[in-house]
Amino acid sequence: MKKTLTMTAGAIALLVAVSCKKGGDLKAAGQEYLATIESTIAGLEKATTGKEAAAVLKKAQESSDALEKQYPQIKNIEKEPAFAPIQTKLTELQMKFLETMAKADDKFKEDPDFAAEMKKMIKVEGAAK
Helix, strand or coil: CHHHHHHCHHHHHHHCCCCCCCCCCHHHHHHHHHHHHHHHHHHHHHCCCHHHHHHHHHHHHHHHHHHHHHCHHHHHCCCCHHHHHHHHHHHHHHHHHHHHHHHHHHHHCCCHHHHHHHHHHHHHHHHHC
């Protein structure tokens, strides 16, 4: 399970992104990306049911799709020079996100809604590679 969470870390981070305003620059996109990761972590930490946690993940997936359409550079955020100023914070948030996902998985793995959303995320990550 830990390998699966690690394998999907990049995709998970992308899945928590939200759509940036049209015409925005990459710096603004990066800042919004970080803020969204933080809010998704908070949403998962507050979730008391698998259904709530699944809703957080579903929203992240939908938002990620919109963000990637507007800013394709987000797909390679670790390598894109425009995102260099946020790399330290990004790494910290990705680690916290993995920890939060592991806790949510332990807590809700038996919940069918949560399990279904996790399967979708893993499928999306597999398709992206």
